Amino acid sequence: MTIDLARARALDAEDPLRACRDRFLLPDGIIYLDGNSLGALPAATPERQRRAVEQEWGTSLIRSWNDHGWIEAPQRVGAKIAALIGAQPHEVIVADSVSVNLFKLIVAAASLTPERPTLLSEAGNFHTDLHIASGAAELVPNLGLEIAEREAIEARIGADTNLLLLTHVHFKAGFRFDMASVTARAKAAGARTLWDLSHSAGAVPLHLNRDGAELAVGCGYKYLNGGPGAPAFLYVAEHLQEQLVSPLRGWMGHAAPFAFTDDYVPAPGIARFLAGTPPILAMAALESGVDAFDGITMDAIWAKSVALFDLFASLVAETCPALACISPADAERRGSHISFRHPHAFEICQALIAEGVIGDFRAPDVVRFGLTPLYLGFEDVFRAVAIMADILDTGRWRDPRFAVRGKVT
Amino acid sequence: MTIDLARARALDAEDPLRACRDRFLLPDGIIYLDGNSLGALPAATPERQRRAVEQEWGTSLIRSWNDHGWIEAPQRVGAKIAALIGAQPHEVIVADSVSVNLFKLIVAAASLTPERPTLLSEAGNFHTDLHIASGAAELVPNLGLEIAEREAIEARIGADTNLLLLTHVHFKAGFRFDMASVTARAKAAGARTLWDLSHSAGAVPLHLNRDGAELAVGCGYKYLNGGPGAPAFLYVAEHLQEQLVSPLRGWMGHAAPFAFTDDYVPAPGIARFLAGTPPILAMAALESGVDAFDGITMDAIWAKSVALFDLFASLVAETCPALACISPADAERRGSHISFRHPHAFEICQALIAEGVIGDFRAPDVVRFGLTPLYLGFEDVFRAVAIMADILDTGRWRDPRFAVRGKVT
Numbered sequence: 001m002t003i004d005l006a007r008a009r010a011l012d013a014e015d016p017l018r019a020c021r022d023r024f025l026l027p028d029g030i031i032y033l034d035g036n037s038l039g040a041l042p043a044a045t046p047e048r049q050r051r052a053v054e055q056e057w058g059t060s061l062i063r064s065w066n067d068h069g070w071i072e073a074p075q076r077v078g079a080k081i082a083a084l085i086g087a088q089p090h091e092v093i094v095a096d097s098v099s100v101n102l103f104k105l106i107v108a109a110a111s112l113t114p115e116r117p118t119l120l121s122e123a124g125n126f127h128t129d130l131h132i133a134s135g136a137a138e139l140v141p142n143l144g145l146e147i148a149e150r151e152a153i154e155a156r157i158g159a160d161t162n163l164l165l166l167t168h169v170h171f172k173a174g175f176r177f178d179m180a181s182v183t184a185r186a187k188a189a190g191a192r193t194l195w196d197l198s199h200s201a202g203a204v205p206l207h208l209n210r211d212g213a214e215l216a217v218g219c220g221y222k223y224l225n226g227g228p229g230a231p232a233f234l235y236v237a238e239h240l241q242e243q244l245v246s247p248l249r250g251w252m253g254h255a256a257p258f259a260f261t262d263d264y265v266p267a268p269g270i271a272r273f274l275a276g277t278p279p280i281l282a283m284a285a286l287e288s289g290v291d292a293f294d295g296i297t298m299d300a301i302w303a304k305s306v307a308l309f310d311l312f313a314s315l316v317a318e319t320c321p322a323l324a325c326i327s328p329a330d331a332e333r334r335g336s337h338i339s340f341r342h343p344h345a346f347e348i349c350q351a352l353i354a355e356g357v358i359g360d361f362r363a364p365d366v367v368r369f370g371l372t373p374l375y376l377g378f379e380d381v382f383r384a385v386a387i388m389a390d391i392l393d394t395g396r397w398r399d400p401r402f403a404v405r406g407k408v409t
Numbered sequence: 410m411t412i413d414l415a416r417a418r419a420l421d422a423e424d425p426l427r428a429c430r431d432r433f434l435l436p437d438g439i440i441y442l443d444g445n446s447l448g449a450l451p452a453a454t455p456e457r458q459r460r461a462v463e464q465e466w467g468t469s470l471i472r473s474w475n476d477h478g479w480i481e482a483p484q485r486v487g488a489k490i491a492a493l494i495g496a497q498p499h500e501v502i503v504a505d506s507v508s509v510n511l512f513k514l515i516v517a518a519a520s521l522t523p524e525r526p527t528l529l530s531e532a533g534n535f536h537t538d539l540h541i542a543s544g545a546a547e548l549v550p551n552l553g554l555e556i557a558e559r560e561a562i563e564a565r566i567g568a569d570t571n572l573l574l575l576t577h578v579h580f581k582a583g584f585r586f587d588m589a590s591v592t593a594r595a596k597a598a599g600a601r602t603l604w605d606l607s608h609s610a611g612a613v614p615l616h617l618n619r620d621g622a623e624l625a626v627g628c629g630y631k632y633l634n635g636g637p638g639a640p641a642f643l644y645v646a647e648h649l650q651e652q653l654v655s656p657l658r659g660w661m662g663h664a665a666p667f668a669f670t671d672d673y674v675p676a677p678g679i680a681r682f683l684a685g686t687p688p689i690l691a692m693a694a695l696e697s698g699v700d701a702f703d704g705i706t707m708d709a710i711w712a713k714s715v716a717l718f719d720l721f722a723s724l725v726a727e728t729c730p731a732l733a734c735i736s737p738a739d740a741e742r743r744g745s746h747i748s749f750r751h752p753h754a755f756e757i758c759q760a761l762i763a764e765g766v767i768g769d770f771r772a773p774d775v776v777r778f779g780l781t782p783l784y785l786g787f788e789d790v791f792r793a794v795a796i797m798a799d800i801l802d803t804g805r806w807r808d809p810r811f812a813v814r815g816k817v818t
Contacts, residue, residue, distance in 0.1 A: 025463075025467050027467070027468045027470070030470070032470060034470065034471045037471050038466075038470060038471045040467075040470065041462065041463070041466050041467035045462060046459065046462050046463050046467075049458060049459075049462050049690070050455065050458075050459065053450065053454060053455050053458050053636070053694070054434075054450070054455050056637075057447075057450050057636055057637055058434050058436070058449075058450035058455075059436045060436075061436070061439070061441060061443065061447060061449065061767060062443045062446050062447045062767060062769065063762070063767070064637070065637075065815075065816070065817040066815035066816055066817050070637060071816045071817050072816075096505065096506070096509065096685070097505070097659065097684060097685025097686060098685055098686075099657060099658075099659030099660070099684045099685035100505065100509055100657060100659070100684055100685060103656075103657055107548070123671060124671065125671075126660075126669075127660055127663070127669050127670060127671060128658075128659050128660035128685065130671050130673070131658035131659065131660065131663065131673040132657065132658055132659060132684075134658065134673055135655070135656045135657060135658040135673070136656075138656075139516070139548040139549070139656060140548070141550075147671060172669075221686065227462070227466055227689070227690050228465075228466055228473070228474075228479060228686075228688075228689035228690065229685075229686045229687045229688035229689045229690070229691075229692070230688070231688070232685070246544070247512075247544045247545075247547075247548060248508060248509060248512055248541065248544060249508075249537075249540035249541055249543065249544040250506065250508030250509070250537050250540065250541060251508065251535075251536055251537035251540065254536070254537075254540065258772060258817060259772055260535075260536050260581075260771065260772050261536060262532060262533065262534075262536060262539050262556060264539070264540040264543055264544070275506060275508045275509055275541075276505070276506025276507055276508035276509060276537065276638075276641070277506060277507075277630065277637075277638045278638045279637075279638035279639070279640070279688055279691045280636070280637035280638045281458070281636050281637065281638070281690055281691055281694055282638075282688045282690055282691045283638070285462070285690055353472070358470060358471060358472070360471065362669065363667060363668055363669050406474075406475035407474070407475055407480045407481075408474040408475050408480050408667060
């Protein structure tokens with residue numbers, strides 16, 4: 001064996017991030033390997049949420065827009081996220097969902113170069129990205145969506161390319177693009193790149209400014225621990241902000257939302273990408289989730305992610321021969337989850353959940369485990385793989401109840 | 410005087426909705442006349458929110474999508490709202506913001522009749538509606554936004570009219586359109602009507618089916634008491650649902666969200682108007698807000714609204730001669746708020762807030778008071794107007810601190 005339980009515990013004892021686990025409330029008897037789908041509950045969130053509901057809403061009521069900083073929440077939380085992704089504070093704002101933000105940026109950015117007809121994305125990209133892209137492409141004159149296999153994308157970038165829409169870390173196997181090199185390649189061809197950071201933000205080190213990124217969106221409820229359906233964020237590089245006009249011209253993106261004028265004048269800077277009234281309770285939960293990163297560097301988080309992954313991969317290689325790892329061995333080319341292929345991935349996933357190991361199934365045949373260094377330890381990985389090996393060895397996943405599908409599977 | 414304090418108290422004692430006040434947590438010393446901007450906190454919401462955060466998210470984690478009905482929340486809460494607005498349960502869904510929902514329905518509906526070039530709306534409509542409409546019109550080929558004065562709108566409907574976008578109850582003075590007659594007038598000309606119910610849902614009796622309404626959106630955080638920035642709803646009449654395709658094709662509106670296919674296939678029925686992952690914590694708060702209407706008819710609420718309005722108007726007429734009421738005297742032509750014009754409306758509003766009477770200012774010269782029968786009584790109205798009369802009589806609003814503007818004013 002790579003290691004035994006005692007060694008796993010020793011690794012936890014040496015782990016500089018070990019104390020971060022106390023920043024989260026994790027249920028007893030559960031090993032949670034799905035923080036890439038829904039981040040765990042930060043310990044500070046229940047009280048923060050209670051305050052938002054009872055004090056800010058219940059007691060201060062409408063006055064909280066000014067008195068409790070509700071009106072600045074999209075910018076304030078955006079600035080905190082900016083610090084995690086290598087952006088300037090005024091380049092990130094929290095708003096809407098990833099889907100809606102993708103739509104805003106695709107339409108706004110593609111409209112800048114109408115002579116370029118191709119919106120280029122990856123086959124097998126997270127499907128909401130492709131669906132939103134197809135809807136946006138139908139609305140922008142002369143724009144069409146083209147989908148290429150991952151290996152063919154860079155070669156496909158050309159004079160016709162308007163916008164390259166890529167997910168930085170792939171949701172399934174976890175392949176990661178080299179942001180700097182792909183962005184530069186697109187830029188050299190005169191195209192812009194829009195990055196979906198849903199599986200990257202709070203997971204891998206990001207340097208949006210350094211890597212020349214101009215446009216990005218990301219998710220609040222995965223590694224940022226903002227709660228189910230948390231609002232998303234979007235990033236627009238400073239130099240591009242004044243050139244873009246959101247197709248979703250809601251009042252909160254207006255230069256003077258409370259002047260109530262019929263004419264639309266976009267707000268200066270990143271605020272123009274707001275649409276409707278920001279969801280304050282959800283925003284409070286997201287802020288609390290992002291605050292769980294306080295004082296921790298993304299480099300420290302990433303170093304532990306790599307160690308957790310390597311342990312997970314080697315334990316599975318030794319004890320679960322039926323599982324084929326499909327995530328990259330090279331840490332520089334992956335995100336913070338590990339995925340395996342098995343014809344009965346669905347049933348294995350259900351059997352694991354029944355024994356307290358929560359990962360998730362991704363159709364048609366992938367079982368996926370999120371590695372969240374803030375609240376996951378080496379003993380967790382050791383125990384999870386031991387349970388999985390036992391489930392496979394004994395064939396416990398063949399129990400017919402594990403073949404029953406829920407609505408979300 | 411119309412009435413005295415004793416009579417106001419007697420009216421409260423006779424009020425069949427009096428007990429509903431206990432369904433809300435209202436701060437001491439405050440008369441809250443801004444429930445049309447942000448509904449008050451329902452008494453059940455803190456515990457419901459605590460459960461959503463600590464139990465559903467914290468303990469059940471990702472399993473709650475199935476185990477706690479998260480995935481059905483948009484439909485479930487939508488069906489509850491449907492009961493308040495005269496729609497069938499499967500015609501309403503909760504999603505995104507009013508702004509985003511307007512965009513979806515304008516683009517989807519206008520695209521059905523591309524030979525009709527005019528998107529028609531009202532000058533001075535709530536500005537987010539006009540801004541969203543202008544953005545949508547730019548994206549739909551051949552469509553242009555035309556804005557007409559309220560009195561001229563019906564006459565302006567013609568063979569060129571594609572879609573009529575109207576706010577049912579106007580946010581400022583509270584004028585209400587006759588939904589049945591305007592919808593019929595548009596339909597006779599071959600045009601569709603999209604109603605913004607932000608100041609109507611939970612405030613006035615609505616009969617969307619009976620009145621022939623085909624498309625509507627509405628707000629969750631006003632009379633529905635869903636909390637600051639609560640998700641919004643949208644309504645599409647059954648017969649129209651399969652004809653419309655949302656321009657915001659997020660995964661939750663896909664026929665098979667968990668099949669992860671590249672091709673977009675809209676979900677059958679109202680679910681196709683979902684975009685990204687629904688905001689579950691905000692959805693729980695909205696559901697609790699809508700549940701505060703349990704067992705109460707909109708007719709009972711409206712009858713009390715009329716009585717509160719009439720008392721407010723007559724007390725102001727007697728004791729505040731400097732204020733000009735701009736809301737309709739005819740109850741059938743108004744909503745559930747009352748507005749007054751005064752050159753120093755801003756300062757008067759601030760002075761009132763300083764003395765515990767919360768209404769709001771609407772630029773440039775309107776002070777507006779929301780009448781929310783579930784938690785507002787006749788004594789509240791009596792006291793609020795008495796304080797306002799005294800502020801006007803003494804000129805206390807001239808204190809320079811009341812001229813200081815916040816970000817939200």
